[in-house]
Amino acid sequence: MKTPELLAPAGDMEKLQVALAYGADAVYAGQPQFSLRGRENGFKTVEDLARAIEYCREREKLFYLASNTVPHNNKVLAFQKSLAEIIALEPHALIMSDPGMIHWVRTEFPETEVHLSVQANTVNYISAKFWHDLGINRVILTRELKLREVEEIIEKTFPLEIEVFVHGAVCMASSGRCMLSNYLSYRDANQGNCNNACRFPWEVKPAAVELHPIENDNPISKAAESTQEGVIVVEEDQHGTYFMNSRDLCALPVLEDLVKIGVASVKIEGRTKSPYYLAKSVQAYRLALDAIAKGEKIPAEAMQAVFDTENRGLMSGFYTSQDPIPQNLSAAKDIQAHAEVAAKITKYNSEKGIATIDVRNRISLGDNLELFSPEGNKYFTVTNLTNQKSQNAEILHPGLKNCEINMPFSCNELSFLVRRLQKTKK
Ligand code: SF4
Structure with missing residues (x-):
């Protein structure tokens, strides 16, 4: 059994550093205009990407350039020019979806490795x-596949490498082929500008009440009450109706099966998620993959790390038939992460035992906090706080930058201060 590559999203340079520090083997990133993250994307220029590629190369990690938008005619030349510039920097592979652009790269740059994006919707061998x-x-592969389908594709296409998604948000459409966001707000998901419209609260209204009166024997109202296959059961809570809002993918329960069938790479979604989310997700899958490689059970800390982040409720997706996809998310508002980030560490003075921090959630003297770092998790009590004006403080409020805190353990700018939360519903 070969351990698959752990592939993580890099929305900017800080996230790239976090992903590698917490155990990713490879990262993917791309320019806003040519990858599917048009917003909150820190890699705006070719120079930004050059720094990222160099950073990975120095650490013997892999960098994949996401270039997976589908360009209209007026973007083709700019796309080609940009790609040529970045190919010269020798990223380890390009992630692409447009057949014409792929053919052009294969012809002009035959040495360049190309990975077929999930946007190309590959569902069979x-x-x-x-x-x-x-x-x-x-x-x-597209996310809409069962384990046995993935296995059959691997068997019938060897030595082709197969990559699958294991963690993160799931699209209600078939892996991004969706016009909902474009229709509602002129933000095209296929150009990297999805507004997540499927996650809004939606209301179902009869199109023409006089033509379809809701009566007890009306087929529509009967269907709505039915639990038969094929009927979407719409539930509501006090926040609204979320019948298009999928739970998030977490494939930890089937990760060992994915390793056994021979996937080459397991991928975490979420270039716009926070560095803390990324650190926890990568840590979870690193722990799990390392345990599987040693023939051990996935440790409880891996699942714990996942639950320490905000999520919309977790599921193992389409991989197993035991877990059908519940698209209704009436419980989403009640899900609470088991931990929150109290602060991001920006500097550490080992002589004084003091860390400089940017505060994310209120910190008080006497709080019990966890230092979450690439080296592991350690606990301590807050005995000293200094605010941004270097004055002693009893409380630091969210948003304050350049404050200081006592820190009995060594740490660095890739570390976080975390507070455990009661596992109660909001
Ligand atoms: S609106 Fe929802 S279904 Fe459509 S592309 Fe965006 S995330 Fe996917």
Whole structure:
């Protein structure tokens, strides 16, 4: 059994550093205009990407350039120019989805490795073989597949590399092929500008009440009450109706199966998520993959790390038939992470035992906090606080920067201060 690569999102340089520090083998990132993260994307220029690629290379980690938008005619030349500049920097692979652009890269830069983006919606071995024959080195399968389908694709396409998503938000559409956001707000999901419209609260109204009166024997109202297959059961809570808002993917329960069937890479979604979310998610899958490699059970800390982050409720997606996809998320508002970030550490003075911090949530003298760092988790009590004006303080409020806190353990700018929360509903 070969341990798959752990692939993490890098929305900016800080997140890239966090992902690698907490155990990712490879990261993916791309420019706002040519990858599917048009907003909150820190890699605006070719120079930004050059620094990122160099940073990975120095640490013998892999950098994949996400170039997976589908360009309209007026963007083709700019896309090609940008790609040529970045290919010269030698990223380890490009992640692409547009067949024409892929063909152009294969022709002009035959040495460049290309991974087929999930946006190309590959769901069977014949399509995967087709892309392999065209020179694609790796296919990222769509999320809408069962484990046995993934296994069959791997068996029938060897030595093609297969990558799958294991963690993060799930699209209600077939992996991003969606016009909802574009229709509602002129933000095209296929150009990297999705507004997550499927997660809004929605209301169902009869289109023409006089034509479809809701009566007891009316087929529509009967269907709504039915629990038969094919009927979407719409539930509501006090916040509204969320019938298009999928729970988040967490494939830890099936990770060992994915390793056994031979996936080459397991991928975490979320270039716009916070550095803390990224650190916890990467830590969880690193712990799990390392345990599986040693023939051990996935440790409880891996699941704990996942629950320490905000989520919309977790599921193992389409991988197992035991876990059908509950798209209704009436419980989403009641889900609370088991921990919160109290502060991000920006500097550490080892001689004085003091850390400089940016405060995210209120910190008081006497608080029991956890130092969450790439080296592990340690606990301490807050005995000294200094505010941004270097004055002693009893409380530090959210948003304050350049404050100081006593810190009995060594740490660095990739570390966080975390507060455990009661596991109660909001
Ligand atoms: S609106 Fe929802 S379904 Fe559509 S692309 Fe965005 S996340 Fe996917």
